[in-house]
Every structure is written in structure tokens, then in C-alpha cells.
Amino acid sequence: MTDTEDAPHVFVRGEGGSVFKLDLPLHESIEDRLRKGYLTRVEEDGSPIAVETADDGVIPGPPTKRPPxxxxxxxxxxxxxxxxxxxxxxxxxxxxxxxxxFGVDQASETLSQPEAEAQVAIDAAPDLAIQSVEAGTAQ
Incomplete structure (x- = not known):
């Protein structure tokens, strides 16, 4: 066996449907495509990977619960x-x-109080920046 065969690796289904063996650590562009769902982690034979293996935290993938x-x-x-x-x-x-x-919690269909307050702050931020610029140019 060579070092390449012993290296830790994962199998990934590409955008065209082919399965590739990729050595770890993955390049950041591959990690990004895994996280965004362009690429999918699979078993060597191309079958879906077990949920407990997919959510190991070592290899990025699409989130399994609503992100903050x-x-x-x-x-x-x-x-x-x-x-x-x-x-x-x-x-x-x-x-x-x-x-x-997709930001609404499917269980409650509403944002929690802290999330709702954070969302209001995020929504208001561009308006505050515009008001600050306008106030500065008005002088």
C-alpha cells in the first residue's frame, strides 16, 4: 500500500453525478461547495452516507438544522x-x-424573541447608515 491509499479520505458525488475519492484535508473551495450543497458526501458505491457519519463535524456539509x-x-x-x-x-x-x-423555524413558524430582535436590528442597519450619510452631507 502507498501513503495515498492510507490517507484519510471521503467520497463525494460531483455536480455531474460521478463519485470521487478525495483525500483529507479538503481544499477550501471543495469544502465551500460541500457546505452549499453543490457536492454531496456519499459512500464509496455512491449510496447516501449514513446520517451519523455525515454529521461528524469533520467534513463540512449543508446544515442539518436552521442556522442562526x-x-x-x-x-x-x-x-x-x-x-x-x-x-x-x-x-x-x-x-x-x-x-x-427559510429562516422561520418550521416547528413554531415564528422567530424566537432574540432572533426577532436581531432581525429588526439587521433590517434597520442599512437605514441607519443612509441616515448617517445624509446627515453628514447635509452640513
């Missing part, structure tokens, strides 16, 4: 893909659009 509002856009893209949106459409949407469509 302050999560980066890539995480929200992954969440949208998990919920049925295509990766290309999710990538084209703004983070705010993804939060509006």
Missing part, C-alpha cells in the same frame, strides 16, 4: 438547498432573501 441569523451566506445557501432550492438559485439569492424564505 448571523451565520454566513454560504451556510444559508446550504440550508436553502437542504429545503429544496437548487444551489444555483440559492447562490443567486441574497442572504436576506434566504432568511425570509
Amino acid at each position: 441569523l448571523n451565520a454566513d451566506k454560504a451556510t444559508w445557501v446550504g440550508w436553502a438547498v437542504v429545503n429544496g432550492m437548487t444551489p444555483d438559485l440559492a447562490e443567486a439569492a441574497t442572504k436576506q432573501d434566504l432568511i425570509e424564505k
